[in-house]
Amino acid sequence: MPERIGKYTLKISNNVTIRSGVGVVGKKESEGPLGKYFDIAFSDNKLGQPSWEKAESALQKTAVCELLKRNNLVNADIDVILAGDLLNQCISSTFGLRELNIPFLGQYGACSTMAQTMAVGAVFVDSGAAERAVAVTSSHFCSAERQFRLPIEYGGQRTPTAQWTVTGAGAALLDKSNGDVSVKYITVGRINDWKVKDANNMGAAMAPAAADTLYHFFTDTGTKPSDYDMILTGDLGKVGSQLLKELLQKENINISENHHDCGLMIFDLEGQDVHAGGSGCGCSGSVFCSYIMKQLRAGKLKNMLFMATGALMSPTSSQQGESIPAVAHLLNIVSNA
């Protein structure tokens, strides 16, 4: 059973295993520094679908179906699927997963979704509410651009702080199979709003939430950054990562030795012209479920923190002059490999 530690952290007590992960990406991501680690890469970013939204649904469905196949499971073996994405009303998830006949709990955490779905999945599995849970999320450059920013065809100039939404999906299987990779602690984040209003600077909007959650995790567990091989954020990018380090430094917490960010790992920032880095639910989703899971299963990572951050605004709220609230959820993941 999960046990509360300190004010914000849960100890996952029953050896909840992340048994397997599948990361699926598009063409640009497959050409980046982590290209060879992804489980499936599509050269056609439309995946043969008539719209970008349907392509994103297909990314998510592909990730889940591949995950089940690799683990010799059928849909009926999964007790609950936790899924979410950036599109209005989470249609990548609902349309992508509608044919699977698996009990479905839609999650909304914007780009924190991979951490949120795994955290909720860990509670369900640890408590016995589910024997097996799947956590999944996705994003797509083209569906995100036209919903949140400008039509692709417009060819608008991007600001230096802008990030590039990853075309990708990640799916993870949680159970009690006593595998090598397990969830030890989770910290559910609070909404932080530092009144950043620039929708082209998500990193700055999200960094305070990341600092808040990380601070609470260290306080609740009595640990420090050097206790971990890696402190991995989802998509803070160049601007947000720098800001996170500065915010934590004020609390005398130094993460500069072992902090990494999926948004900075997935692309070659200069060579691939992505300005401040990658972003989107699919950024941390695909990087965690493929590259990081492979490192954990190989024992190259032994004790790490995975924290994904989400910007909780919409185009409507931005048009109404609102700032960008954000949230960050964290998992401490250990490997016995």
Added chain:
Amino acid sequence: MPERIGKYTLKISNNVTIRSGVGVVGKKESEGPLGKYFDIAFSDNKLGQPSWEKAESALQKTAVCELLKRNNLVNADIDVILAGDLLNQCISSTFGLRELNIPFLGQYGACSTMAQTMAVGAVFVDSGAAERAVAVTSSHFCSAERQFRLPIEYGGQRTPTAQWTVTGAGAALLDKSNGDVSVKYITVGRINDWKVKDANNMGAAMAPAAADTLYHFFTDTGTKPSDYDMILTGDLGKVGSQLLKELLQKENINISENHHDCGLMIFDLEGQDVHAGGSGCGCSGSVFCSYIMKQLRAGKLKNMLFMATGALMSPTSSQQGESIPAVAHLLNIVSNA
């Protein structure tokens, strides 16, 4: 700890109490048949806010703050808040709750959100992941109309199958206080898509999901409709309620004796000119958290089923010619009063 019963149902084992509920509504709802039962009614549907979206956020915040006040709790007493709504990127929830500093897990289940947030909350409380959880949702006629259908100012003709989105919010507090009202079972629903495409006929789109979840609940628990005082759906309205009864009749399950629908209870269909009934997350949210909770706490309802249904489409998916998938989540709630 939650215990799995049959294929789809969880037995909530540790006396998880719905300690309190607060239902907040707008003017039209306060003039309907349940008017006197709501905890707070606003005569100004804008709640003094500059936009409908901000008004909806204020509904949700009002419901949560009133809930805490009535239970002599402060924000820091709540371990997790589970919230969701219909607006793009769930901004009613994120903006409404951002100042509360409570760990936040955004839920997306469209109009099933009140049932989903209470179900997830019950798992968190039962397992010890949270000592106290708050479940909250909202909807607003004006923010929903302009997002999903037409600008209010257009004054479009409504079809006979159309439903009227409730302006309202519901918030419930779950803990282990051994109160009179407790959650006994939950059934998490699967996505059902019977290829209904008419965005003005949500009841028809959602009825199959409701039938599926109810069928699984009866099968898993070995119970029948007459075992319950009331089988309450969220917002199937006139068309969907009739369809639900017909679908279940084919499985020899007759719910016509004790089925009720929040969407049919909240308005006087003829007198208030709402066609097929009320709808929206705030419909089942406000009705359950005020009227039904009062009936349960008074012992007038002893053993009931609350099942809210959600239509999982977006304007984008409808414009792309897609059908409307739906989901339904169920709670069996008992009273010892």
